Amino acid sequence: xxxxxxxxxxxxxxxxxxxxxxxxxxxxxxxxxxxxxxxxxxxxxxxxxxxxxxxxxxxxxxxxxxxxxxxxxxxxxxxxxxxxxxxxxxxxxxxxxxxxxxxxxxxxxxxxxxxxxxxxxxxxxxxxxxxxxxxxxxxxxxxxxxxxxxxxxxxxxxxxxxxxxxxxxxxxxxxxxxxxxxxxxxxxxxxxxxxxxxxxxxxxxxxxxxxxxxxxxxxxxxxxxxxxxxxxxxxxxxxxxxxxxxxxxxxxxxxxxxxxxxxxxxxxxxxxxxxxxxxxxxxxxxxxxxxxxxxxxxxxxxxxxxxxxxxxxxxxxxxxxxxxxxxxxxxxxxxxxxxxxxxxxxxxxxxxxxxxxxxxxxxxxxxxxxxxxxxxxxxxxxxxxxxxxxxxxxxxxxxxxxxxxxxxxxxxxxxxxxxxxxxxxxxxxxxxxxxxxxxxxxxxxxxxxxxxxxxxxxxxxxxxxxxxxxxxxxxxxxxxxxxxxxxxxxxxxxxxxxxxxxxxxxxxxxxxxxxxxxxxxxxxxxxxxxxxxxxxxxxxxxxxxxxxxxxxxxxxxxxxxxxxxxxxxxxxxxxxxxxxxxxxxxxxxxxxxxxxxxxxxxxxxxxxxxxxxxxxxxxxxxxxxxxxxxxxxxxxxxxxxxxxxxxxxxxxxxxxxxxxxxxxxxxxxxxxxxxxxxxxxxxxxxxxxxxxxxxxxxxxxxxxxxxxxxxxxxxxxxxxxxxxxxxxxxxxxxxxxxxxxxxxxxxxxxxxxxxxxxxxxxxxxxxxxxxxxxxxxxxxxxxxxxxxxxxxxxxxxxxxxxxxxxxxxxxxxxxxxxxxxxxxxxxxxxxxxxxxxxxxxxxxxxxxxxxxxxxxxxxxxxxxxxxxxxxxxxxxxxxxxxxxxxxxxxxxxxxxxxxxxxxxxxxxxxx
Numbered sequence: 001x002x003x004x005x006x007x008x009x010x011x012x013x014x015x016x017x018x019x020x021x022x023x024x025x026x027x028x029x030x031x032x033x034x035x036x037x038x039x040x041x042x043x044x045x046x047x048x049x050x051x052x053x054x055x056x057x058x059x060x061x062x063x064x065x066x067x068x069x070x071x072x073x074x075x076x077x078x079x080x081x082x083x084x085x086x087x088x089x090x091x092x093x094x095x096x097x098x099x100x101x102x103x104x105x106x107x108x109x110x111x112x113x114x115x116x117x118x119x120x121x122x123x124x125x126x127x128x129x130x131x132x133x134x135x136x137x138x139x140x141x142x143x144x145x146x147x148x149x150x151x152x153x154x155x156x157x158x159x160x161x162x163x164x165x166x167x168x169x170x171x172x173x174x175x176x177x178x179x180x181x182x183x184x185x186x187x188x189x190x191x192x193x194x195x196x197x198x199x200x201x202x203x204x205x206x207x208x209x210x211x212x213x214x215x216x217x218x219x220x221x222x223x224x225x226x227x228x229x230x231x232x233x234x235x236x237x238x239x240x241x242x243x244x245x246x247x248x249x250x251x252x253x254x255x256x257x258x259x260x261x262x263x264x265x266x267x268x269x270x271x272x273x274x275x276x277x278x279x280x281x282x283x284x285x286x287x288x289x290x291x292x293x294x295x296x297x298x299x300x301x302x303x304x305x306x307x308x309x310x311x312x313x314x315x316x317x318x319x320x321x322x323x324x325x326x327x328x329x330x331x332x333x334x335x336x337x338x339x340x341x342x343x344x345x346x347x348x349x350x351x352x353x354x355x356x357x358x359x360x361x362x363x364x365x366x367x368x369x370x371x372x373x374x375x376x377x378x379x380x381x382x383x384x385x386x387x388x389x390x391x392x393x394x395x396x397x398x399x400x401x402x403x404x405x406x407x408x409x410x411x412x413x414x415x416x417x418x419x420x421x422x423x424x425x426x427x428x429x430x431x432x433x434x435x436x437x438x439x440x441x442x443x444x445x446x447x448x449x450x451x452x453x454x455x456x457x458x459x460x461x462x463x464x465x466x467x468x469x470x471x472x473x474x475x476x477x478x479x480x481x482x483x484x485x486x487x488x489x490x491x492x493x494x495x496x497x498x499x500x501x502x503x504x505x506x507x508x509x510x511x512x513x514x515x516x517x518x519x520x521x522x523x524x525x526x527x528x529x530x531x532x533x534x535x536x537x538x539x540x541x542x543x544x545x546x547x548x549x550x551x552x553x554x555x556x557x558x559x560x561x562x563x564x565x566x567x568x569x570x571x572x573x574x575x576x577x578x579x580x581x582x583x584x585x586x587x588x589x590x591x592x593x594x595x596x597x598x599x600x601x602x603x604x605x606x607x608x609x610x611x612x613x614x615x616x617x618x619x620x621x622x623x624x625x626x627x628x629x630x631x632x633x634x635x636x637x638x639x640x641x642x643x644x645x646x647x648x649x650x651x652x653x654x655x656x657x658x659x660x661x662x663x664x665x666x667x668x669x670x671x672x673x674x675x676x677x678x679x680x681x682x683x684x685x686x687x688x689x690x691x692x693x694x695x696x697x698x699x700x701x702x703x704x705x706x707x708x709x710x711x712x713x714x715x716x717x718x719x720x721x722x723x724x725x726x727x728x729x730x731x732x733x734x735x736x737x738x739x740x741x742x743x744x745x746x747x748x749x750x751x752x753x754x755x756x757x758x759x760x761x762x763x764x765x766x767x768x769x770x771x772x773x774x775x776x777x778x779x780x781x782x783x784x785x786x787x788x789x790x791x792x793x794x795x796x797x798x799x800x801x802x803x804x805x806x807x808x809x810x811x812x813x814x815x816x817x818x819x820x821x822x823x824x825x826x827x828x829x830x831x832x833x834x835x836x837x838x839x840x841x842x843x844x845x846x847x848x849x850x851x852x853x854x855x856x857x858x859x860x861x862x863x864x865x866x867x868x869x870x871x872x873x874x875x876x877x878x879x880x881x882x883x884x885x886x887x888x889x890x891x892x893x894x895x896x897x898x899x900x901x902x903x904x905x906x907x908x909x910x911x
Contacts, residue, residue: 023157023166026189026457029536030181036140036150038084039067043183045076047153055169063148064135067127081763088148094122095132095141103129152460166192167201178448189454198451199444199820206818210267217270217807224803225281226390229362233355234277238269241347250348257489258339259332261754262638264826265340269347271811271830272318272766275804276311276351280772282800283307284359287547296360308352310776313720314769315348320712321765325758326702327708330694331490333754338488339707380555390408398798402842403791410847416651417844421736424743434742435751436699440691443753446821470526470643472685473662475669477501478637481681498636502676504581509574511673512540512625519640524665526643539621539625542571547583548554585633641685648688652699655692698752705761710735713768720772721779725859729848730771737767737840741833748828755822759829766808766833770801770841778849790850798842805838 029035035044045065060066065076067090071090072083090137097103100231105126132141137152139145161169170192174180180187193305214235222231242265249255283306287299294302322344325337406413428434441455458464478498485494502508516538520530552568565588567583574580666682673680683689713734718727741763750756777797783789812830815823854860878908 021160021193023161023193024189024191024454025155025187026454027153027155027182027185028151028188028457030184030186032151034149034151035153035185036064036084036088036148037134038079038081039183039225040185041068041084041153042076042079043185044153044155047182047185047187048157051173052157054173055157055161055165056159058159062130062135062154062158063155064131064855065155067125067131067135070125071121071127079576087145090121091128091131091141092148093119093829095146096126097122097239098128099143105129105133123517133463134461137460138465139460152457154461160193161195163192163197166194167198170194170198174450177450178453185452185549189457191448191454191458192451195451202819204728206815206820206823209370209815209818209823213267213811214270216810216814217274220803220807220810221274221277223390224278224799227281227362229358230277233358234273236276237347237350237354238266238273240350241273241343242266243270244346245339245342248342253338255338255488255799256486256492257331257334257335258688259335261332261336261758261822262339264702264822265336266341267815267826268340268830269343272344273347273351274807275314275769276348277355278800278803278807279310280307280351280355281359282797286796289891297364300360304352304356306780309720310773311348311351313716313772313776314340315344316716317709317713317768317772318762318765319344320716321705321709321762324705324708325701327704328757329487329697330701330754330757331487333701335755336758344719394799395795398802399791399795402798403794406790406843406846407850408852413843414851417736417840421740421840424736424740427743427746428739431694432695432746434746436695437751437753438650440694441652443821445819446824447749449490449819452821468663469648469688470566471646471648471688472641472643473665473682474685475640475666475680475682476637477503477639477677478635481533481683499679500676501638501679502674503584503635503638504577505674505676506574506577507674508542508677509543509580511677513538513544513573515669519642519669522665524644524661526645528643540625541579543583543673547575547579581635584627584635585629650691652692652695655695659689659692661837695752698754698757702752702757702760705757706764709761713764717768717772717775721775722861723779723854723859724861725852725854726775726849729845730768730775733771733840733845733848734764734768736844737833737836738763739839740836741767741829743833745829746837750825753796755825755829759825759833763833764830767837767840770805770837771845771903773797773801774841774845774849778853784854784855786850786853789853789855790846793849794842794846801841802838805834809834 025048029040035041041064045061045063048063049061052061061076063076064274065079068083068087069076069079071087072079074083094103102118103122103126132138134156135154136150139147140150141148170190174190218231218235221234222228225231238876245265250258280303284299284303285296286307287302291299308381319341322337322341325333328334328337395498439455443455445452447453447456478501480497480499482497483494484497487490492542503512519525520538522530524565546567547570549568552565553563566579570579575583625638625640627635628639630636644662646661649655662682662684666680670678672678714727717730718724721727738760742760745756745759774793774797777793778789781789781792783792809831812827812834815827815830818824818827
């Protein structure tokens with residue numbers, strides 16, 4: 001009696017429905033061998049049995065071990081080889097019933113099989129179903145290629161928990177671990193249904209890395225700028241930029257949705273904003289050094305005239321890289337582009353207004369402090385010594401060493417970076433190639449994270465496999481195939497709009513009736529569906545049966561006679577259009593008992609009762625086509641649905657072929673359709689098309705954004721210098737740098753997801769900045785010797801470019817300790833793009849200038865606004881007071897910077 005009670009208790013326990021939303025552990029063998037051994041089954045079960053104490057000690061452990069033991073009426077702890085051999089025989093015998101969908105997770109009564117001819121043991125405890133569906137990989141006694149080798153096994157807990165408890169349990173037991181070895185098995189994946197809760201937790205804790213990045217950047221800025229006021233002014237520049245940008249984003253443009261990605265704009269702005277300040281302050285110091293007697297106001301004018309152009313151009317190229325993402329159909333990418341682009345433009349305005357004011361105020365404040373304070377001399381002494389040390393180091397690196405490296409080894413750098421750039425291009429476009437997303441699951445954590453690894457391995461289990469599910473399709477008439485919602489608000493789904501279509505014409509009636517058989521015999525449909533396994537009945541056929549019924553009178557429950565004329569006893573089919581229209585809703589309601597979605601408010605209870613009786617006479621199965629009516633009884637839409645023969649697969653190429661076949665199916669069956677039915681369109685059901693749409697939109701949108709950014713950068717660069725040669729060199733440098741960066745990301749295993757898409761277009765904006773700084777400085781110099789120009793360019797602007805690259809690199813490096821994948825990817829991207837941008841701009845671009853850089857007006861497009869105006873007025877060619885170099889300017893290589901500035905800076909009406 002005791003054994004019987006225990007057996008009943010175990011039966012009740014094991015016939016609980018497992019379901020998906022429970023803590024799950026995935027194991028594999030350390031040696032890669034078979035998990036279906038007594039020792040390994042026990043090790044997996046006992047490990048989870050021990051770990052559950054930290055979550056809920058009363059939870060039951062569901063594993064292959066526990067269900068194999070249940071088949072032998074024992075426990076997992078007492079499992080032996082004989083029990084395992086017996087279970088293998090049961091699985092081999094019963095697996096075919098499982099794959100034919102004859103087994104249930106829990107039979108109606110424990111140990112009783114409701115199916116005909118199914119051995120009782122196949123239903124015992126629901127063990128066979130649970131092992132093959134949930135706990136063993138789908139290849140274990142699989143349908144097509146059955147194997148007795150179990151590669152992966154899942155262990156579950158019987159109770160689900162709150163996400164807060166699950167996050168606490170994960171952090172205490174598994175945080176920082178990628179695999180856990182337990183004897184001969186290892187834990188390779190976890191799922192507590194708490195990934196987003198953990199993500200939100202890490203968002204708060206990982207924000208410390210943003211603070212670390214800001215601190216490092218401020219320290220670097222202070223060491224370079226040697227001004228506390230300017231350093232903190234830059235920080236406030238960024239804060240003001242974000243606040244003002246949010247005002248425009250949310251209040252002015254009224255964008256209601258603020259995605260997580262927008263938060264990363266702050267770090268990007270810190271890095272990019274420091275670049276502008278470095279350039280501005282470098283030229284401020286250069287003006288003071290060149291003209292020590294000039295007033296602060298005069299030096300400010302000099303700095304703005306020289307630095308303003310470079311900062312404007314780099315701001316425009318970077319902002320255009322963000323705004324180019326508006327061409328992408330992914331909402332979060334659009335919004336990130338809008339917000340970040342606004343931030344960059346606002347930051348430019350603040351840098352050109354707020355920063356100069358702070359610089360002048362700090363200069364005047366320092367002088368006043370020194371004049372009134374006895375400590376000034378002491379402070380000034382140490383401060384000057386510190387500044388002189390940094391100045392000497394900078395002059396040695398950028399005034400001597402780096403120019404020698406470029407001027408002497410230019411041929412080496414050109415060959416090396418051409419080879420590196422070409423290799424990067426091969427990596428991006430050929431092999432291994434930039435791939436589309438391979439999983440529809442949003443990856444929140446790195447590949448080594450146990451939650452991410454669960455998503456990777458879960459497809460090996462039948463209950464998580466999508467390849468066993470055929471894709472459904474629907475043909476629609478009536479609804480317009482458009483998204484009229486707010487594309488900047490993912491919560492706004494828009495409204496359904498309708499267009500007219502006509503099923504009532506005699507030509508349409510005949511056409512739709514013929515399509516019933518033609519579609520049902522099309523090989524594109526699922527074989528079982530075509531063979532009648534799902535018993536579909538075509539709606540036009542049901543209409544014909546109804547219209548040709550001889551009896552038009554039915555007795556209602558109250559004894560009254562209901563007459564359905566003229567929807568019956570028609571002499572022939574097709575019928576008159578007005579009769580078909582009137583009878584469409586009657587036929588549809590006749591099938592309402594079987595779930596056809598119609599409006600029955602127009603019919604009396606007696607009419608509905610009688611029409612349901614008609615339904616039994618007309619058909620006993622579901623419709624292949626479904627009509628949809630509005631509240632007034634008018635036909636608004638018609639839908640034909642079915643199952644295709646294609647399983648859902650996440651691979652883009654396979655799904656792309658499926659969609660091509662799907663549209664071919666539509667075109668094939670609508671060819672020759674009457675005019676009222678020619679506008680039907682096709683789609684897939686159950687969101688099977690969402691991931692394909694994401695892959696396609698991501699791929700197309702990324703290259704569109706890249707092309708737009710590249711075009712804008714090219715135009716802006718050309719306008720900046722109006723020099724064809726410098727524009728081409730900068731374009732070549734940027735292109736090779738971008739493809740080298742992306743090539744490295746491809747080698748790191750990146751796929752074309754949301755952040756990667758943004759990174760590709762952003763790489764253009766960030767990569768061209770340094771080339772612009774160098775080319776503007778090179779063009780404005782007067783030396784008629786290329787090596788001298790290169791030396792002067794590197795000396796003048798090289799330190800600012802290096803500091804800009806360093807601050808952005810440090811910002812990226814600071815994020816490498818984060819837990820969130822997006823932060824890690826952003827950090828990796830910033831480091832790579834800065835390293836390659838600096839190397840290509842400093843060594844490759846300047847080497848090109850060293851050997852074939854333009855001198856004088858070579859490659860220059862002469863243009864002057866004032867000259868253009870005079871030409872319009874006088875209708876003759878006039879001499880332009882352009883700011884470009886003349887031959888005489890080229891010969892006056894001894895002009896100092898201030899004299900040269902006064903000579904070449906244009907009037908207010910010139911570019």
